[in-house]
Amino acid sequence: xxxxxxxxxxxxxxxxxxxxxxxxxxFSVGEGEVFGLLGRNGSGKTTLLRILTGYRLPTTGSxxxxxxxxxxxxxxxxxxxxxxxxxPQLYADLTVRGLLRFIANVRGMxxxxxxxxxxxxxxxxxxxxxxxxxxxxxxxxxxxxISLAAAVLHRPTxxxxxxxxxxxxxxxxxxxxxxxxxxxxRSTVVLSSHDLDEVGVLCSRALVLDRGRxxxxxxxxxxxxxxxxxxxxxxTHERDRxxxx
Amino acid sequence: xxxVLTVLRKELTGLFxxxxxxxxxxxxxxxxxxxxxxxxxxxNTQIMLLQTRTAFDQIGAGVxxxxxxxxxxxxxxxxxxxxxxxxxxxxxxxxxxxxxxxxRRTDELLLTLPLSDTQVAxxxxxxxxxxxxxxxxxxxxxPAISAVHTGLDPGPILAxxxxxxxxxFALASLGLLCSALATNQLxxxxxxxxxxxxxxxxxWMMEFTGNAADRVLQFLSLMTHMASFPxxxxxxxxxxxxxxxxxxxxxxxxxxxxxxxIH
Numbered sequence: 001x002x003x004x005x006x007x008x009x010x011x012x013x014x015x016x017x018x019x020x021x022x023x024x025x026x027f028s029v030g031e032g033e034v035f036g037l038l039g040r041n042g043s044g045k046t047t048l049l050r051i052l053t054g055y056r057l058p059t060t061g062s063x064x065x066x067x068x069x070x071x072x073x074x075x076x077x078x079x080x081x082x083x084x085x086x087x088p089q090l091y092a093d094l095t096v097r098g099l100l101r102f103i104a105n106v107r108g109m110x111x112x113x114x115x116x117x118x119x120x121x122x123x124x125x126x127x128x129x130x131x132x133x134x135x136x137x138x139x140x141x142x143x144x145x146i147s148l149a150a151a152v153l154h155r156p157t158x159x160x161x162x163x164x165x166x167x168x169x170x171x172x173x174x175x176x177x178x179x180x181x182x183x184x185x186r187s188t189v190v191l192s193s194h195d196l197d198e199v200g201v202l203c204s205r206a207l208v209l210d211r212g213r214x215x216x217x218x219x220x221x222x223x224x225x226x227x228x229x230x231x232x233x234x235x236t237h238e239r240d241r242x243x244x245x
Numbered sequence: 246x247x248x249v250l251t252v253l254r255k256e257l258t259g260l261f262x263x264x265x266x267x268x269x270x271x272x273x274x275x276x277x278x279x280x281x282x283x284x285x286x287x288x289n290t291q292i293m294l295l296q297t298r299t300a301f302d303q304i305g306a307g308v309x310x311x312x313x314x315x316x317x318x319x320x321x322x323x324x325x326x327x328x329x330x331x332x333x334x335x336x337x338x339x340x341x342x343x344x345x346x347x348x349r350r351t352d353e354l355l356l357t358l359p360l361s362d363t364q365v366a367x368x369x370x371x372x373x374x375x376x377x378x379x380x381x382x383x384x385x386x387x388p389a390i391s392a393v394h395t396g397l398d399p400g401p402i403l404a405x406x407x408x409x410x411x412x413x414f415a416l417a418s419l420g421l422l423c424s425a426l427a428t429n430q431l432x433x434x435x436x437x438x439x440x441x442x443x444x445x446x447x448x449w450m451m452e453f454t455g456n457a458a459d460r461v462l463q464f465l466s467l468m469t470h471m472a473s474f475p476x477x478x479x480x481x482x483x484x485x486x487x488x489x490x491x492x493x494x495x496x497x498x499x500x501x502x503x504x505x506x507i508h
Contacts, residue, residue, distance in 0.1 A: 016508075053357045078359040085357075089350040093262035094255065106252040136349075150354070170249045172311045 004031050006158055007052065012045055012061030014212075021047045022212045025061070029158075029205075034184055037192035037202035038229060040236060043225065045192040046086055049162045052190065052227060053083040066157045077106065082151030082187075086162040088143050092136030095147055098160045099135045100153060107154045121149040141172040143235075148179060153188070158184055161191040165198060169235040177202060196233075199224040210236050248360055250390060252368025253375070256342070261375050265341070269334045270383060271325075277384045280326040284319040291318070301333030318396055323473045324405045327384050328471060331413050332445065336437035338376065340430040342369050343498065348429060362502040370495050371419060377413045381406060390471025401477035411487035416441050418494025425498040435487055441467075 007029035011066055014022040022044045029035040037045045050056040052063060055072045063070040065077045091099055097118060104114040122131050125145045135146055143146050143149055144164065150239050151159055164180065165173040180202055183189050200220055208216040208229065216232055223229050248507035261268045300410035346352040355365060388402045421439035446469075454462065461470050470483040 018484070050353075055357050055506070056508070075359050075361060076359060081357075083353075085350075085353045087350075088354070090354070091255075091351055093259040098258070102251060102255050102370070103358065106248055106360055136286055136351075147354075195421070230462045 005029060006031050006033075006066055007035075007190060008062075008064040010062045012051065012063060013059045013082065013218075014044075014051060014056070014060045014069065022058075023221075024213055025209075025212070027207050027214065029188055029190055031188055032184060033205060034180065034189045034203045035115055036199040036206035037209065038121070038194065038196070038199055038206050039129055039192075039209035039215075040194060042211075043209040045194075046162055048209070048210075049083075049160050049190070051193055052178055053081060053160050054078050055083075057098065070152060077084050079154075080157040082154070082156035082159045084144075084147045084151045084159070084161045085166055086166060086192075088147035090138070090143055090146060092134055096131045096133060096135045096138065097122075100145070100150060102149050103153055108156060117153060121153065123139075123150045126175075140167055141169070144168060144172070144176065148176070152183060156187055158188045158190065162194055164191060165193070166234065173198075179201035188212055196226040196229050200228070248364045249367045249371065252360065252365060253372045256373060260338070263341070265337055266376065269338050269407045270380060272334055273330060274382050274383045274386075275406030276330045277323065277387060281319065281387045283306065284322050288315065288318045290497055300382050303483055313390070314356075315395055316401060318400065320391065320397075320405070323388070324409065324475045328409060328468075331380075331409065331437075332416060332441050334380070335413060336376070336420045336423070336434040336441070339373060339417055339424050339437060340434040341424065341429075342421055343425040343428050344430050344433045351418060356502075356506070362499050362506075366495060366499040366502060367423075369490075370418065370498070373417045373421060374414055377417055378410065381413060382408045384409065394406075398477070401475060403477050404477045405475045406480065408471050408483075411474075412471055413483060415467065415487045415490035415494075418498075420493040422494040422498045422501070425501040431447045 003029040007027075009028065009065060010026050011218050012022055012025040013020065021051050025044075027046065039109070041106065047056070051058050052070070054077055056068055057071060057171050059155060061181070064075065066080045068080070070077045090155060100118045100121070101114065102116065109117065122128055125148065127145060127149065130142050130146075135143070138146060148164065151161070162179065165176050168176060177198070180189060190203075191199075191202065206217075206223060206229070207214060208223070210232075215236070216229075219230075220226075224231065248398050346355060361369075378379060385402075386407070386408050392399050397501060420433070420438050423434040423437040423440065424430075444465060445467050447466045448468075450462055451459045464486075470486045470496075473480050473483060
């Protein structure tokens with residue numbers, strides 16, 4: 001692992017009974033990078049992100065985020081990361097402002113900073129229309145933006161985004177891409193997607209997962225651009241279809 | 246501690262935003278009032294009978310009628326009946342506390358915040374306990390009015406309320422543990438009912454067991470430890486029993502959160 005790596009994953013395994021959801025995964029992400037996790041459905045992207053965010057523990061292997069061991073010092077890591085889950089579900093009994101306040105309080109932000117930061121994010125993410133509405137009752141597009149605002153509220157070192165544009169319309173996708181680009185000014189971004197164009201546009205490097213194993217790892221150019229990654233997907237798809245037949 | 250209080254506030258907001266909180270409070274107020282009035286009516290009927298008997302006795306055989314006691318004949322049965330209502334209401338309050346987070350997938354947000362499993366569990370348990378203080382406070386209203394207007398000794402009434410509070414904490418802990426383990430709210434509520442009913446009173450089982458087992462079963466029964474509070478006796482053993490149940494539920498729920506991260 002190189003000096004300045006913010007995320008370091010070594011020989012990571014995650015087993016569900018006899019099934020290896022992740023098998024011997026190793027990679028690192030440098031400071032300020034936008035790193036893509038690619039793979040077909042069920043390839044292990046979400047499992048990997050859930051481990052990187054401390055939501056789930058690995059079976060074996062080592063994960064360091066911002067130089068801190070995730071298993072030994074999970075709280076210290078969670079202080080430094082932000083996470084936008086796939087299909088973000090928000091509390092139906094808290095308003096958007098209430099939700100952001102709750103997260104800010106958990107993260108120990110002083111009240112004066114908290115309120116000014118919430119106002120800043122409300123304006124930045126276009127949340128003014130829903131700020132006093134119940135978060136869980138907002139539309140999918142708004143829930144994605146609220147979840148992204150919640151993930152970056154405390155200016156984290158690393159932001160993990162799980163399929164951030166899944167289910168959004170083209171305009172909302174474009175807005176989300178802009179927001180991700182802005183994030184890189186302060187944070188390292190790790191995003192999972194099965195949208196090759198999205199990864200091609202946003203990421204500098206990517207890892208392709210296939211059945212929980214690292215299939216390819218490199219810069220987008222090294223992977224042959226979106227066309228090259230598309231070929232990798234097609235090959236795995238045809239292999240899986242052949243095995244079924 | 247601040248993190249626990251933040252979770253506590255969020256959980257209380259959630260509780261008071263749900264209809265279940267108001268249903269629980271209304272059910273407690275209504276049932277307490279009905280039990281109280283019913284017991285008071287029976288007490289009044291006894292007074293009337295006593296007056297008739299006394300008049301008859303004065304004419305006839307001169308047998309002394311039994312004395313009447315407002316506390317024993319009205320408040321004591323009301324406390325016992327309220328304990329049974331708590332047993333019915335508490336699983337409804339606790340069933341969603343952990344389980345709903347999982348079914349709505351909001352746990353992914355909560356468990357990736359810088360909160361330890363202990364802080365998450367403590368926030369949820371304390372929020373439930375705070376809510377139950379409000380529930381028990383409602384049941385205190387009529388006994389308090391009775392004490393003020395009849396000059397009853399407030400000691401046994403306060404002890405009864407303490408007993409109800411400790412009982413509700415223990416039942417809530419069992420309910421919260423069921424919520425932490427269950428995959429849906431209905432299962433959480435039903436399993437909480439089953440566990441609560443199972444340990445409520447083992448006296449029926451004692452006919453089939455030996456002396457040593459009797460003592461163990463008696464010690465494990467919730468009602469055994471509730472019995473002395475309405476008599477105004479606050480026993481350390483009873484307090485320890487209820488607090489041990491509450492603490493045991495908390496620790497196991499915390500372990501279940503930790504185990505969930507392994508899956």
